[in-house]
Every structure is written in structure tokens, then in C-alpha cells.
Amino acid sequence: MGAGITAVAGDAQSGCAVGEQGSDGARETRLTQTSGELEQRGVMLTRLFSDPSLLPDVQKYSGWANDSEGDESKIKDEDADAQDDLDSDLRSGSRTHSEHAGDDDDDDDDDDEPEEDEDGENADGDRPKKRGPKKRKMTQARIERSRLRRVKANARERTRMHDLNSALDNLRKVVPCYSKTQKLSKIETLRLAKNYIWALSEILRSGKRPDLVAYVQTLCKGLSQPTTNLVAGCLQLNSRNFLTEQQCQDGGRYASGSFSVHSYPYQCARLPSPHCAPASNSHPLRTHGYCSYDSLYGASPEYNSPEYEALSPPLCVKHTGSASPEEKPYHYSMHYSGLTGPRATSAHNLVFGSSGPRAGIHTENVVPYHDVHLHHERAPVYDELNAFFHN
DNA sequence: TAGGCCATCTGGTCCT
DNA sequence: AGGACCAGATGGCCTA
Numbered sequence: 001m002g003a004g005i006t007a008v009a010g011d012a013q014s015g016c017a018v019g020e021q022g023s024d025g026a027r028e029t030r031l032t033q034t035s036g037e038l039e040q041r042g043v044m045l046t047r048l049f050s051d052p053s054l055l056p057d058v059q060k061y062s063g064w065a066n067d068s069e070g071d072e073s074k075i076k077d078e079d080a081d082a083q084d085d086l087d088s089d090l091r092s093g094s095r096t097h098s099e100h101a102g103d104d105d106d107d108d109d110d111d112d113e114p115e116e117d118e119d120g121e122n123a124d125g126d127r128p129k130k131r132g133p134k135k136r137k138m139t140q141a142r143i144e145r146s147r148l149r150r151v152k153a154n155a156r157e158r159t160r161m162h163d164l165n166s167a168l169d170n171l172r173k174v175v176p177c178y179s180k181t182q183k184l185s186k187i188e189t190l191r192l193a194k195n196y197i198w199a200l201s202e203i204l205r206s207g208k209r210p211d212l213v214a215y216v217q218t219l220c221k222g223l224s225q226p227t228t229n230l231v232a233g234c235l236q237l238n239s240r241n242f243l244t245e246q247q248c249q250d251g252g253r254y255a256s257g258s259f260s261v262h263s264y265p266y267q268c269a270r271l272p273s274p275h276c277a278p279a280s281n282s283h284p285l286r287t288h289g290y291c292s293y294d295s296l297y298g299a300s301p302e303y304n305s306p307e308y309e310a311l312s313p314p315l316c317v318k319h320t321g322s323a324s325p326e327e328k329p330y331h332y333s334m335h336y337s338g339l340t341g342p343r344a345t346s347a348h349n350l351v352f353g354s355s356g357p358r359a360g361i362h363t364e365n366v367v368p369y370h371d372v373h374l375h376h377e378r379a380p381v382y383d384e385l386n387a388f389f390h391n
Numbered sequence: 392t393a394g395g396c397c398a399t400c401t402g403g404t405c406c407t
Numbered sequence: 408a409g410g411a412c413c414a415g416a417t418g419g420c421c422t423a
Contacts, residue, residue, distance in 0.1 A: 154400060165397095
């Protein structure tokens with residue numbers, strides 16, 4: 001009883017808060033809802049708390065009952081978040097049930113509540129009969145069902161959005177620039193993905209090595225300045241990696257080579273062959289190897305040594321003491337590497353502006369270098385695109 | 392502090 | 408009837 005009343009009070013506050021932040025019309029609506037219905041909500045919530053028969057559905061979809069029982073093991077999918085979710089569901093459910101009054105006409109009348117009184121509402125004959133569909137009065141049972149429907153719908157919506165976000169996370173991992181610590185926003189992820197697809201399509205269409213400047217321009221088209229800088233930073237980093245990889249190659253060390261980028265020690269994994277099998281990840285776009293620009297175009301030697309596959313997941317991992325890459329998830333990716341010399345410089349200048357011999361060196365001023373390592377794409381992307389566009 | 396981004400709630404609509 | 412999807416509203420968090 002007491003819990004229900006407390007929840008109602010909290011609801012009232014949240015309802016008012018919502019109204020105060022919204023437009024005047026919405027504010028008035030919200031405010032009028034809260035004051036006159038507090039008592040009804042209190043009754044409802046009290047009944048909900050006291051009626052175990054109403055709990056299963058709520059528990060099933062939101063784990064709400066688990067909160068009171070303290071049994072977190074029963075919480076459905078996820079989570080620690082579920083606790084917050086169910087709490088919010090409980091609050092919101094009571095907050096807005098009155099708003100559902102209009103959409104509950106479809107409720108059947110099998111209520112066990114003494115609600116038949118409203119069926120005889122016009123039986124008194126004092127008021128003239130109204131035309132149109134009969135507006136059923138909200139009974140307690142109907143209100144409860146409505147609220148439970150809303151709770152279930154909220155849970156579904158949360159799950160749906162979580163799935164959508166998971167898909168977006170997966171997309172972030174396969175676009176040319178990926179960072180666990182500096183995630184691209186949703187909209188930037190979509191834009192970059194679109195640009196990336198378009199750029200790859202152009203590569204496939206032309207069938208020749210594209211100009212890096214044009215590639216950068218394509219990738220960064222429509223992106224915000226921070227994202228452009230981030231992508232450019234990844235591009236620059238990979239170009240630098242390529243430089244070092246070439247040096248490694250020249251030194252005859254393919255397995256791994258320590259090299260320094262911006263004075264940070266990195267471990268350099270070699271480029272896998274475009275045709276080498278995935279190391280351990282079955283996802284065609286998610287790989288531990290990477291398909292650089294040169295691997296795509298055959299400029300790199302075969303790097304399919306098991307030694308490379310053992311480097312999982314990253315190719316160039318910043319060593320941060322004893323912390324594992326998982327613990328220090330610094331993760332950037334760049335699929336397009338291998339350009340050096342004037343072109344690379346021009347690409348750097350394109351984004352960062354030319355600043356003499358150190359043009360492009362100030363990537364660390366744009367991208368937080370402390371959390372950078374590479375995440376690379378597999379050549380099957382190329383194959384898949386090829387198959388897709390030239391089937 | 393303003394603006395961007397995000398999660399969540401909510402009601403409407405469409406589909407099965 | 409119920410679920411999926413969508414868009415608007417709202418508030419919280421973070422950063423410049």
C-alpha cells in the first residue's frame with residue numbers, strides 16, 4: 001500500500017516535470033492529467049501491488065517484480081539495465097494510463113471487476129443518449145490491462161531499439177573508422193557507411209586504384225568536422241602504418257614489427273592476403289585481419305602466415321602496459337592504407353591543411369591518439385561487393 | 392550554458 | 408488482438 005502511494009507520488013512529479021518542459025499545450029495537458037488522477041492512480045497501483053495475479057505479465061516483460069523480490073536472476077535478457085527499465089516502466093505506466101483511456105474501447109468486458117455499473121450508465125435516463133460509438137468508462141481492470149499493454153509495449157520498444165543500436169555498433173565496426181572510445185554518432189555512422197559503400201562502388205566500377213584525395217573526399221562527404229578529422233586521422237595513421245610495414249617488409253620481418261607512430265610503440269601485424277580465411281570471426285565484414293588498399297590491389301605480399309592470424313583481433317595495438325587490448329579498447333580502423341609520398345601528403349593536407357614538413361603530423365591534435373589502434377577490413381568485402389555489383 | 396546526442400516513453404498506424 | 412514500426416516529446420549526459 002505504502003509502496004503504491006509512493007510510486008504515485010513519484011509519478012506525479014515526473015508527470016509534472018514532463019509538462020513543464022514541453023510546450024504550453026502539452027504542459028497543460030500533462031498538468032491536468034496529474035492532479036485529477038492521482039487518487040485513481042494510487043488506487044490502481046495499490047491494487048497492482050497487492051494483486052499477485054497481475055504480476056506475471058509485468059514480470060515477464062519487464063522484470064518489474066524481480067525488483068521487489070530481489071531476485072535478479074529472473075530478469076530477462078539483459079541486464080542491469082532491466083532494473084532501471086522496469087522501474088521506469090512502473091513509473092511511466094502509472095503516469096500515463098489516463099492517456100490510454102481513449103484507446104481502450106477494444107477491451108473486452110470479461111472483467112471480474114464490478115464494472116457493469118457503467119454499462120448501465122445511461123440507464124438512468126436523465127441524460128439524452130449520445131450518438132456514435134459508445135465510450136466505455138475506464139474500469140480498474142481495464143485500466144490495468146491498458147497499463148500492462150503499455151508496459152509490454154515499452155519493453156518491446158526498448159528491445160527493438162537495443163537491437164537497432166547493436167546493428168549500428170556492428171556497422172561502426174565495418175566502416176573505415178572505428179573507435180570504441182570515441183564512437184561515431186548514429187547519423188555519422190550511417191553517413192560514413194554510405195560514403196564507404198559509394199567509394200567502394202566507385203573502385204569496383206573503375207577497376208583501378210583510385211586517387212586517395214578523391215577517396216578521402218568521398219568518405220568525408222557530408223560528415224561533420226570532428227568525424228572528418230577522425231576519419232582523416234585514421235587514414236593518416238594507416239598511411240603511416242604502411243610506411244612502417246614497408247620498412248618491416250624490407251627488413252624481412254613479416255610476423256610482427258615494432259614501430260612507432262607518434263612516438264607510441266605499436267605492434268604491427270602484417271596484412272593478410274585478400275584470400276586468406278578469416279582467423280576466427282565468421283562475420284564476413286568483421287575480421288581480425290585487414291584488407292588494406294594494397295592488399296586489395298595486390299601490392300602486398302602474402303601475409304597469411306599463422307603468425308598473423310594469431311594476432312587477434314588487432315593489427316596494430318597500442319601497448320599500454322599490462323593492460324590487454326580488451327581492457328584498453330583503443331580501437332580505430334582504417335581500411336584504406338598504403339598511400340605514401342605526395343599523394344598521402346596531399347590527403348593529409350586535404351583535411352588537416354598543410355603545415356610544412358610536419359603536415360599531417362598533428363593528427364594527435366585532432367584524434368585522441370591515446371586510444372587508437374587499428375581495426376581492419378577483410379578482402380571479402382571487396383569480393384562481396386564485386387559479386388553484388390557484377391552478378 | 393547552449394547544443395548535440397542519446398535513451399526512453401508514448402500514441403498512432405499498419406500488418407499479420 | 409497484438410506486434411512491429413515510426414515519429415514526436417522529454418530529460419539526462421557530455422562537451423565546447
